Amino acid sequence: MSGAHDGTETTVVVVEDDHHISDLVALYLRGDGFRVLQAGDAEAGLAMVEREQPALVILDVGLPGGRDGLEACRALRATSTVPVIMLTARDEEIDRVLGLELGADDYVTKPFSPRELLARVRALLRRAALGADQGGPAPAVHVVGALEVDTGRREVRSPSGVVGLTTREFDLLAYLAANRGLALSRRQLLDGVWGAGWYGDERTVDVHVRQLRKKLGDLLPLSTVWGVGYRLG
Ligand code: CA
Numbered sequence: 001m002s003g004a005h006d007g008t009e010t011t012v013v014v015v016e017d018d019h020h021i022s023d024l025v026a027l028y029l030r031g032d033g034f035r036v037l038q039a040g041d042a043e044a045g046l047a048m049v050e051r052e053q054p055a056l057v058i059l060d061v062g063l064p065g066g067r068d069g070l071e072a073c074r075a076l077r078a079t080s081t082v083p084v085i086m087l088t089a090r091d092e093e094i095d096r097v098l099g100l101e102l103g104a105d106d107y108v109t110k111p112f113s114p115r116e117l118l119a120r121v122r123a124l125l126r127r128a129a130l131g132a133d134q135g136g137p138a139p140a141v142h143v144v145g146a147l148e149v150d151t152g153r154r155e156v157r158s159p160s161g162v163v164g165l166t167t168r169e170f171d172l173l174a175y176l177a178a179n180r181g182l183a184l185s186r187r188q189l190l191d192g193v194w195g196a197g198w199y200g201d202e203r204t205v206d207v208h209v210r211q212l213r214k215k216l217g218d219l220l221p222l223s224t225v226w227g228v229g230y231r232l233g
Helices: 020-031 044-050 070-078 092-101 114-128 169-180 186-194 203-218
Strands: 010-013 035-039 056-060 084-088 106-109 141-144 147-150 155-158 162-165 183-185 224-225 229-232
Touching: 010 020, 010 162, 020 035, 020 114, 035 044, 044 056, 056 070, 056 114, 056 141, 084 114, 084 169, 084 229, 092 106, 092 224, 106 114, 106 203, 114 169, 141 169, 147 162, 147 169, 155 183, 169 186, 169 203, 183 186, 186 203, 186 229
Parallel strands: 010 035, 010 056, 056 084, 084 106
Antiparallel strands: 141 147, 147 155, 155 162, 183 229, 224 229
């Protein structure tokens, strides 16, 4: 998947104004075979993403100038479903990342170990890669009401066309669709979608559910099961 091993290069854009952190992240990712491009503020980062079409973006919340990382993420999501990992420095930033429904796919809290970040990058790219799910279930098209959830093409189709979802939103919907009719706890969803090694907060599930509801509206037959979690269909 990552670069040098198979002769192709996977590009990652790192948007972070702290040179020490940015260089450390770049060093680790390059060591793993990625092509890494660095930007120091939101404007440069957004332009770089548009120009380079990277496979993944690492975006710091605290950026100088007009737009911080949260606003940059929102701007990015208006035009792109590229996987995004946010870097956050403080608890209140985590609350904002989760609460603002920006469409980030994951976040890492500073100080983080580069090894952990690299693991997140690889996990997210593995999920995002078309057809790279060789160890997982065979591709399927789940029909959920008027929606088709196509795990082979990683595409959700509504009567009015393809719905743009982020990597995590798609994975969550596909997991719910594969377990239609079952009430799933937030922990089960975290383990099933984010992976058992993911240390995130259960609120993350709620944030992604809200995004799915916002994007799919009445087409999504998803119920909240009080005291448990969620059930599709
Ligand atoms: Ca920063």
